[in-house]
Each structure stands twice: as structure tokens, then as C-alpha cells.
Amino acid sequence: MDWYKLVQLLVNGVTLGSIYALIALGFTMVYGTLKLLNFAHGDVFMVGAFIGYFVLQWLGGSAAPTVNIVFLIVLMFVAAMLGCGILGVFIERFAYRPLRNAPRIAPLISALGVAFLLQNSALLIFGAQYRSYDSFDLAGGDLVVRGIHTGPLNVSLIRLITVGSALVLMVLLTLLVKRSRLGKAMRATAYDGEAASMMGIDIDRVIAITFFIGSALAGAAGVMIGLLFSNIYHFMGFYAGLKGFTAAVVGGIGSIPGAVLGGLLIGLGEALAAGYLPQGSTFQDFWVFSLLIVMLLIRPNGLLGKPQLKKV
Amino acid sequence: MRKLIVIGTLALAAAIVGSLSTSAAQGGATASAVSCKSEATIGYFGPNTGPAASIGEELRNWTVFYARQWNKQGKRPRINIVEGDTQFDPKEVATIAQQFVANKNLLAVLGPGASQEVLAAKPIFKRAGMSYIAASATRTSLTDGTNPTFFRIAAPDGIQALSSSRYMIDKLKAKDVVIIDDQSSYSVPLADEVQRLLKKAKVNVKRTSITQKQFDFSSVITDIPNGTDVVYLPIQLATQMQLIGNQLREQGKRITLFSSDAGYSNDFKITGSYFSTFGPDVRTFRTARSTVSAYFKEFGKKAPLTTFGPLGYITGIATVQAVARACKDGKATRAEVLAQMRKTNLKTSIIGQPVRFNWRGDRIGARFFTFQITKTGPRTVR
Numbered sequence: 001m002d003w004y005k006l007v008q009l010l011v012n013g014v015t016l017g018s019i020y021a022l023i024a025l026g027f028t029m030v031y032g033t034l035k036l037l038n039f040a041h042g043d044v045f046m047v048g049a050f051i052g053y054f055v056l057q058w059l060g061g062s063a064a065p066t067v068n069i070v071f072l073i074v075l076m077f078v079a080a081m082l083g084c085g086i087l088g089v090f091i092e093r094f095a096y097r098p099l100r101n102a103p104r105i106a107p108l109i110s111a112l113g114v115a116f117l118l119q120n121s122a123l124l125i126f127g128a129q130y131r132s133y134d135s136f137d138l139a140g141g142d143l144v145v146r147g148i149h150t151g152p153l154n155v156s157l158i159r160l161i162t163v164g165s166a167l168v169l170m171v172l173l174t175l176l177v178k179r180s181r182l183g184k185a186m187r188a189t190a191y192d193g194e195a196a197s198m199m200g201i202d203i204d205r206v207i208a209i210t211f212f213i214g215s216a217l218a219g220a221a222g223v224m225i226g227l228l229f230s231n232i233y234h235f236m237g238f239y240a241g242l243k244g245f246t247a248a249v250v251g252g253i254g255s256i257p258g259a260v261l262g263g264l265l266i267g268l269g270e271a272l273a274a275g276y277l278p279q280g281s282t283f284q285d286f287w288v289f290s291l292l293i294v295m296l297l298i299r300p301n302g303l304l305g306k307p308q309l310k311k312v
Numbered sequence: 313m314r315k316l317i318v319i320g321t322l323a324l325a326a327a328i329v330g331s332l333s334t335s336a337a338q339g340g341a342t343a344s345a346v347s348c349k350s351e352a353t354i355g356y357f358g359p360n361t362g363p364a365a366s367i368g369e370e371l372r373n374w375t376v377f378y379a380r381q382w383n384k385q386g387k388r389p390r391i392n393i394v395e396g397d398t399q400f401d402p403k404e405v406a407t408i409a410q411q412f413v414a415n416k417n418l419l420a421v422l423g424p425g426a427s428q429e430v431l432a433a434k435p436i437f438k439r440a441g442m443s444y445i446a447a448s449a450t451r452t453s454l455t456d457g458t459n460p461t462f463f464r465i466a467a468p469d470g471i472q473a474l475s476s477s478r479y480m481i482d483k484l485k486a487k488d489v490v491i492i493d494d495q496s497s498y499s500v501p502l503a504d505e506v507q508r509l510l511k512k513a514k515v516n517v518k519r520t521s522i523t524q525k526q527f528d529f530s531s532v533i534t535d536i537p538n539g540t541d542v543v544y545l546p547i548q549l550a551t552q553m554q555l556i557g558n559q560l561r562e563q564g565k566r567i568t569l570f571s572s573d574a575g576y577s578n579d580f581k582i583t584g585s586y587f588s589t590f591g592p593d594v595r596t597f598r599t600a601r602s603t604v605s606a607y608f609k610e611f612g613k614k615a616p617l618t619t620f621g622p623l624g625y626i627t628g629i630a631t632v633q634a635v636a637r638a639c640k641d642g643k644a645t646r647a648e649v650l651a652q653m654r655k656t657n658l659k660t661s662i663i664g665q666p667v668r669f670n671w672r673g674d675r676i677g678a679r680f681f682t683f684q685i686t687k688t689g690p691r692t693v694r
Contacts, residue, residue, distance in 0.1 A: 005535070009531055009534050012534060015530075016530075127361050127365070128362040128363075128400075129361055129362060129363065129365030129366070130363050130549070130551045130579075132554070136558040136562075144561060144562045145561070145562075154562075154563055156562050228528070229528050229555060230551070230554070230555055230558070231551045231552070231555060235525075239525055270531070271530075271531040272531075274532055275535050279520075279521070281520050281521060282495065282521045
């Protein structure tokens with residue numbers, strides 16, 4: 001048994017899984033409150049990656065940033081989260097809210113429309129070329145070279161930052177949903193929007209905030225992808241969105257811990273498939289989506305999803 | 313009801329016949345001569361945007377450059393270039409190729425850039441008898457005799473595979489090599505051939521692959537054994553080469569990278585790495601100096617210049633001169649331009665080599681060059 005390889009693959013999988021988990025959280029939050037599959041979510045993630053990129057360029061680029069590196073990274077996250085949060089609220093207000101009482105297929109089509117709109121707008125505005133964060137040049141390469149390098153464990157600083165910030169965001173979200181008044185309102189809206197409204201909860205506001213938070217998490221994931229893997233482009237949201245959606249379904253769509261678990265499983269699945277299965281890297285998507293099918297066959301509601309009860 | 317079915321069937325048959333005759337007419341545009349006494353139209357398409365945009369910009373600049381010089385000198389016919397952006401996407405290539413064919417004034421095409429783009433354009437141009445010439449498409453089978461209107465300046469991958477594998481064996485003394493292809497129609501045959509040649513020389517070869525849409529290679533890299541001497545990357549995106557190099561460094565693996573022709577790019581800058589490419593560094597040629605300075609004057613001091621552009625410049629020369637020869641009597645057909653392309657005979661060129669094509673469309677005497685990336689930029693090593 002090559003322990004070095006196993007440990008390294010687990011590190012790779014957890015890092016990738018944390019990003020998928022953040023994307024999955026957005027899917028799951030929106031589905032939880034509105035029962036809507038927000039297919040534009042992956043493209044909001046792409047917009048987040050671009051916002052982070054432009055903040056980085058604006059502040060001098062990776063090789064010669066004009067501000068402190070910590071401040072730079074924080075600013076990239078804040079800008080991307082705010083930008084994507086506002087974009088999410090905007091999408092909800094103009095593409096989904098008018099269709100809230102329409103048949104369920106209508107907002108689904110609207111979501112696909114918004115996804116294509118965002119992709120093509122990005123193509124028009126940013127061009128089709130790949131942009132690079134050149135994050136391996138940040139801090140003279142310290143973010144890559146430094147970190148934990150003990151025996152088989154080889155975790156760069158950039159991976160620690162990614163996993164750490166993803167963890168912090170997930171904990172904050174869980175606390176918000178479980179402990180705050182807003183979280184209670186969100187849970188009430190998710191449980192029964194009409195009843196929540198009769199109890200005095202402004203459900204429009206709650207849904208808008210849900211979109212803001214979910215999209216902000218996607219924005220953070222976009223910056224993480226840029227910092228970790230450098231290359232971003234207008235179509236990147238499609239694949240990442242698909243993986244995030246798969247993670248949400250595997251974990252049990254509507255369940256916050258489920259989204260995290262699903263994200264980690266997909267990330268680990270990809271990494272281990274690439275490392276151990278024949279032609280694993282070539283067919284890693286095959287393995288990931290096979291996992292989805294098997295999971296749905298065994299547990300149609302996902303790992304932590306609850307079966308929907310229907311009054312008969 | 314039966315009457316309705318009969319009428320419907322007749323209408324459908326009429327529509328099919330109509331559409332067939334339209335497409336025949338489009339293809340038939342090749343047969344009729346167009347006036348080109350004062351102006352002739354040619355097409356250019358390449359990856360101006362998209363993942364290969366860094367190469368696309370340079371290819372585009374250099375390819376249209378000769379036509380601009382021609383027009384500035386007041387030569388006749390004046391060359392009008394219709395442009396298309398393939399975005400490095402075969403679907404776009406097919407659409408633009410159809411548009412070129414449908415334009416009855418268009419006599420020949422410059423481009424496209426990459427092998428999979430040529431494959432997408434092949435049936436369309438073949439049917440229309442349209443001459444087209446690529447600077448940098450290297451897949452060996454593109455000139456297997458089934459692509460009679462195609463020409464290329466770069467040497468085919470059979471030569472690249474031989475040159476690269478010899479360098480890895482003779483100079484880098486490689487005993488263990490990992491080959492990573494990107495599953496494209498350019499990458500796989502090249503990887504196959506290098507793998508075959510390395511194995512023949514008793515080198516241990518491990519093969520894996522990625523996709524052009526993949527953004528994380530860390531697990532692929534984890535799977536690369538520590539004692540590996542060379543990682544060979546016959547892939548098309550320099551951004552992916554750079555990420556692979558960085559992720560190797562991240563995992564503490566100091567392995568030499570050797571890439572194929574897309575490695576000559578500002579996006580790939582891992583010091584100590586090698587790449588093979590189909591042209592020399594023209595900046596070192598005294599004979600190319602005036603053309604190079606004219607290029608920077610035309611497109612700006614920061615305009616890209618690697619080995620791609622000068623080959624594009626040659627495609628421009630070959631095509632414009634072929635069109636001019638075909639248009640001597642004031643009119644020309646695509647077939648006449650194609651015949652003139654076959655007669656191309658440049659005694660020398662910007663890359664210091666003559667340009668003539670064999671019956672398959674390959675440039676006679678084309679070869680590959682090997683570069684190493686140093687702190688000051690790429691340096692020719694063979």
C-alpha cells in the first residue's frame with residue numbers, strides 16, 4: 001500500500017470536495033426554500049471567479065501586488081461574495097419571483113435561461129480566452145511551496161486556506177440557519193411558505209436573503225478555484241455547477257450537512273478514481289455520475305435527505 | 313385523407329429536392345469564375361478567442377500581415393480578407409467553413425489553426441474544392457491523401473514524435489517517462505507515436521490523460537511515480553501545461569517537463585522545461601529582421617511573436633501569390649487557385665527555408681525544433 005499516494009489523494013479530494021460543497025450549499029438552500037433547481041448557480045460561481053480575478057489584477061496582479069497579500073485575498077473573497085450575492089438577489093427578483101406561482105417547469109426553464117444568459121454575457125464581456133490568477137506567483141510562490149510537508153502529508157498553504165475558509169463559511173452558515181432569527185425564518189419559509197407568511201414573516205425578504213447567501217458562497221468558491229487552479233473561463237460554471245448539483249443530490253437536496261457530505265464525497269470520489277482506477281483520470285466524471293446513479297437507486301432522497309411525507 | 317397524405321409526401325419530396333439543389337448550388341459556387349481584376353476575396357479563420365487565444369492572436373496577425381503589405385504596396389488584385397473566429401471549437405469551425413463556401417466571391421482560405429479544426433473543415437472544403445492552408449496543424453493523418461485541398465506549413469507529428477523522443481532519449485537520458493494526453497484528435501496520435509518510439513528504445517512509459525475542460529490535475533500528478541525523469545505533455549493548452557508544472561512543484565516533484573508545439577506560449581513559463589515546435593526563433597535570423605520589425609510596427613511593440621506567427625505569414629504569402637497568379641486574366645475559380653497553390657515555389661521564407669508542397673499538401677523539408685525555457689525566455693537547443 002502506497003500511503004504517500006493515498007494521503008495525497010485524500011488531501012486533493014478534500015480540497016476539491018470543499019469547493020463542491022460550497023457550490024452544493026447554494027443549490028440546497030434555494031431548493032430548500034423554493035423547491036427550485038437553480039441551474040444558474042454554477043454560472044454565478046463563474047462570475048465570482050471573474051470578480052476575484054479582476055480585483056487581483058486591479059491590485060497589481062499576482063507577481064507584484066500593491067497591497068498586503070492577506071488583505072488582497074480577503075478583498076478578493078469579499079468582492080466576489082458581495083458581487084455574487086447581489087447578482088443572486090437580482091436573478092431571484094427578475095427571473096424567479098414573477099414565476100413563483102407558475103407551474104414548476106416555468107422557473108426551471110427560466111433558470112436554464114439565466115444560466116445561458118450569464119455564460120454568454122461573460123463570453124461577450126470577458127472574451128472566450130482563459131484567464132489565469134497566476135496564484136503560484138503570489139507571495140513569491142510561498143502559498144504553494146509552504147504548508148505542511150511531513151512524511152506523506154503534503155498540504156500547501158493555498159490548500160489550507162481553501163479548506164479552512166470553506167469550513168469557516170460552512171460553520172457560519174450552519175449557525176445562521178440553526179441559531180439566528182433569520183435562520184428560523186428561513187426554516188419556517190422552507191417548511192411552509194404560506195403559513196410563515198401568515199405568521200408575519202416577510203417571505204420575499206427571506207427568499208432574497210437565501211439567494212444572497214447561496215450566491216455569495218458560490219462567489220467564494222469561484223475565488224477558491226482561481227486561487228487553487230489558476231485558470232478561469234466563461235464556461236467553467238457549467239461543469240462545476242453540475243458537480244455541485246450532484247453533490248447536493250447525493251447528500252440529500254435541501255439538507256445543509258448533506259450538501260457538505262455530498263461535496264466531500266464527490267471530491268474524494270474524483271481524486272481516488274484518478275489515482276486508483278484504470279484510466280481513472282480520463283473517466284473520472286463517469287465514476288462520479290455512476291456514484292450519483294447508484295446513490296439515487298439506493299437512497300432516492302440522498303444520504304441525509306428526508307423522505308417527503310404526503311398527506312393522504 | 314389519402315389525398316392529404318399524397319400532397320404531403322409530394323411537398324416533402326419537393327422540399328428535399330429543393331434543399332439538395334440549394335446545397336449543390338452552394339458547392340457549385342466553386343465552378344463559376346469570379347471577377348478578381350481589382351479585388352480578390354479570401355477567408356481567414358483561427359482561434360482568435362477561446363482557450364488558445366494567446367496563439368490565435370499571433371496567428372491571426374501574422375497570417376493577414378502579408379495581405380496588408382501587399383495592399384499597401386498597391387499590388388493587384390487588392391486582397392480582401394473575410395475573417396471568422398473559431399474559438400478553438402470544431403462546431404464554430406464547421407459553421408464558418410460553410411459561410412466561406414457559401415460566399416461565391418471567396419477564392420481560398422487561410423487557416424484554421426489546429427488539427428481538430430482542420431478535421432471539422434475538411435468535408436466542407438473538400439466538397440467545395442476550396443484551397444485552405446494551416447500554419448500549425450500537425451496531426452499526421454491530415455495529409456493522408458484524403459484531404460486534397462489542404463496544405464500546411466508545419467511538419468507533421470510523425471516528425472515531431474521522432475524529434476521529441478530522440479531528444480528525451482539522447483539528451484535527457486530519460487529512462488522513465490509519463491505521457492499525459494488531452495484526448496483531442498491532435499494529442500492522442502502524437503502521444504501514441506511518442507509512446508511507441510520510447511518503448512522501442514526500452515524506456516518505461518506510463519500513460520494517462522486529461523481533458524481540455526479539466527481544471528485540477530493534482531490527483532493525476534499524485535499518480536506520477538517519484539523517480540520519473542520526464543513528463544511529456546502533447547497537449548494543446550499552455551495554461552494546462554503551466555498548471556501541471558505548478559502542481560508538480562506543489563507536491564514536491566522535481567520532474568522535467570517536455571511539451572509539444574503549444575508550449576511556445578507566454579502561458580507556459582516553467583523554467584527548465586522543454587518544448588518542440590515547428591519553426592525556428594525568427595528573431596535570430598538576420599534575413600527576417602526587416603519583416604519582424606515591420607510586424608511590430610503594424611501590430612504594436614507588445615504583439616506576440618513565437619514560432620506560430622511566422623508560419624502563418626508563409627500561409628499568407630503562398631495563398632495571396634496563388635490567388636494573384638490565378639487572377640492574372642481578371643477572373644478566377646477556386647479550382648484555379650487550388651492548382652496555383654500546388655505550384656507554390658518560394659526559394660526562401662521568413663524561417664530561412666524554401667516552401668514547396670508535395671502531392672499530399674505537406675511542405676517539403678519541414679522539420680521540428682527543440683527549445684528550452686530559461687529565465688530570459690525560450691532558447692533553441694536543437
